Amino acid sequence: MNRKKLYKLHSILGISTGVFLVIVGLSGSLLVFGKEIDQLLNPNLWYISASKERLSIDVLRAKLKQELPSHALAGWLLSEKQNQPDQVWLHFLDSKDRKESIILLNPYTGKILGILSENRSDSFYSWMLKLHYSLLMGSFGYFLTTLFGVIFIFQGFSGMILYRSIWQNLFRLRTRQSLRTFFRIFINW
Structure with a gap:
């Protein structure tokens, strides 16, 4: 392929992939702050008023067992902040595919604030x-990405x-020029 055709194809x-790059770039940038954005959109799920002392894990687990008897505990993420709920991963045994969910649990009262699906499809x-990975097109979107x-x-x-030629000049060490030019180029690198 000659240089002219390669340049035209390039x-x-x-130009044609630029739109895709903008979509993936912006969605990726927003994903960095995904948890914070979710917290802003659903403050009733993610913010609680802190009491004096949180309940013990055993008491919280007993309250969960009482409210959701057909589940198995899969994991527990203790909140680092006093005004945020614990996240508890549960397997629901009564569903045929053992669906996993995330329970947002108030550690001071044991009240369930919300139930999110494990893949957070409801957030x-x-x-x-999904926009970032598959352009909201499912398996065809994965193929496109x-x-x-x-x-x-x-x-x-x-x-x-x-x-x-630009790459060759960029990394060429200019030894025949003055020291001032050398240091200016070296420091700008």
């Missing part, structure tokens, strides 16, 4: 994650070939 692919974070990944790898290699 340009067309770059903003899950929606954003894989295809775009391969295109971006091609873009990287074709860009290095097309702009190799």
Whole structure:
């Protein structure tokens, strides 16, 4: 493939995949703050008023067993902050697929604040994650993101070939110029 055709292909692919890159970039940036955004959207689930002393794990577990008798405890994340609930992972034994859920539990009263599905399909974070990984298109979206990944790898290699003179000059050590030029380039690196 000659240089002109490679440049044209590189340009067309770059422009056409730009929209995808913006969507994935913005959704990835929002995913970094996914938990905080979920907390802002659902303050009734994520914020509690702290009492003097939290109940013991045994008491909380007994209250859970009383309210949700057909479950098995899978994990317990103690809240680091006093105004946030504990997160308890439970397997529901009465469902045929042993569905796992996350229980938001007030550690001061033992009250269940909310039940989230394990994959958080009922939250903003899950929606954003599906947008990021599959463009909300299911398995076809996974195929598209894989295809775009391969295109971006091609873009990287074709860009290095097309702009190799820039790369060569970037890493060339300029020894024949004055020391002042050398230090200016070295410090800017």
